[in-house]
Amino acid sequence: MSIKFLAEDDRPREKFLLKGINSLSDAELLAIIIGSGNKDETAVELSQSILASAGNNWHQLSLLSIRDIMKFKGIGKVKAISIATALEIGRRRARQEISDLKIISNSNDAYLIFKNQMSDLRTEEFWAVFLNQRNKIIHITKLTEGGITQSIVDVRILFKTALDHFSTGIIVAHNHPSGNLKPSKEDIDITHKIKEAGKVLNIQLLDHLIITQDSYFSFSDDGLL
Template identity: 75%
Template sequence: MAIKFLAEDDRPREKFLQKGKSSLSDSELLAIIMGSGNKDENVIELARKILNSVDNSWHQLSLLSVKDLMKFKGIGITKAISIISALEIGKRRTVQEIPEKTVIGNSNDAYLILKNQLSDLRTEEFWAIFLNNSNKVIHVSQLTQGGISQSIVDVRILYKTALEHFSTGIIIAHNHPSGSLKPSREDISITQKIKEAGNILSIQLLDHIIVTQDTYFSFSDAGLL
C-alpha cells in the first residue's frame, strides 16, 4: 500500500519499512515513539510541535520532565515516559560505545567520556573514571546522586571501587546544573580529601572535572591538584 493512502499515524512506520530508519526525519522518529496524535493534530504534527518547542534539539528535549511533556495536548503519562525512556536508551548506548581501555591523555578525553551522562542533568551526580598505570580506562561508574546544589561522595566507596578494579589512577567528575564552572568550597575540600586518601593507597587522583551543559572545568588544567 502506498504511504499516501495510510492514516497519518501509520505513515512513519511504513516509511521506516520501505526506506529504512535513516530516511526518517526527527519528527517522524518521535512520532513512532509516541504512536498517535490528538483529535486536532496527527502524530507527525504533534511531534513537530514538541520538537519546535525545544528548537529541534534532542538534547533540550531530554531535559523535559514527564510533567513538561504532559503539557502538550495528546501526551499522557504513558507517552511521556516512552519519550523519556527512548532518550535514556540513546544516552546509555553512548556510554557503552566507549572503546574498551580508552587511553586518557588530557582533561578533554575524560570530558568526552562523561559529558553525555552529566551535561543535561537537573541535579548533581558524582562519577569516576578508573584507570590502570597506562592511563587506560578500566571502569566508569556513577557513585552518588544529589540535590540541585551538591552531590556528596563517600571517599571510602570511591576507593573501594578503585581497589576492586585494581586501579592506579582515578578521575572524578560531577556536574553543576546551575551552569557555573567555578568550583565551590565544598568541591575544593572534597578534592583535597580524595587526593590525600589516594596518596595513602598509592592511587593517584589525576583530575576533577566539573561538567556543565556545554563545557567543563578541569582542576588539573587550572593547577588545583
C-alpha cells in the same frame, strides 16, 4: 486525522520501510514513538509541536519531565514514558560508544567519558573512572547523587572501590546543573581531600572535572592539582 489517512510519503512507518530510517525527520521519528496524534493534530504535527517546545533539540527534550511531556494534548502517561524511554536508550547507546575509549590521555578524553553520563542531569552526581598504571580504564561508576546544588562523595567509598579494582589512578567528576563551571570552595576542598588520601594509598588523583551541558572545567589543566 490519523497517520493511515495521510499520503503514503507522509506516513513515518511506511517511509521508513520505503526510503530507510535516514529519510525520516526528527518529528517523524518521534511520531513513530507516540503512534497517534489528537483530534486536531496528526502524530507528525503533534511531534513537531513537542520538539518545537524544546527548541528542536533532543537534548533539551530529554530534560523534560514526564509531567511536562504530558501537558501536550494527546500525550498521556504511556506515551510520555515511551518518549522518555527512547531518549534514555539513545543516551545509553552514546555511553557505550564512548566506553570504547580504553585509555585516557588528557582531560578531553575524560570529558568524553563523563559527558554522556552527566551533561543533561538536573541534579548533581559524582562519578569516578578508575585506571591502571597505563591509564587504561578498569571501572566506571556513579558514587553519589544529590540535590540541585551539591553532591557529597564519601572518600572512603571512593578509595574502597579503587582498591577493589586494583586501581592506581582515579579521575573524578561531578556536574553543575546551573551551567556554572567555576569550582566552589566545597569542590576545591573535596579535591584536596581525595588527593591527600590517595597519597597514603599510592593511588593518584589524576583530575577532577566539573561537567556542564556543553563544556567542562579541569582541575588538572587549571593547575589546581
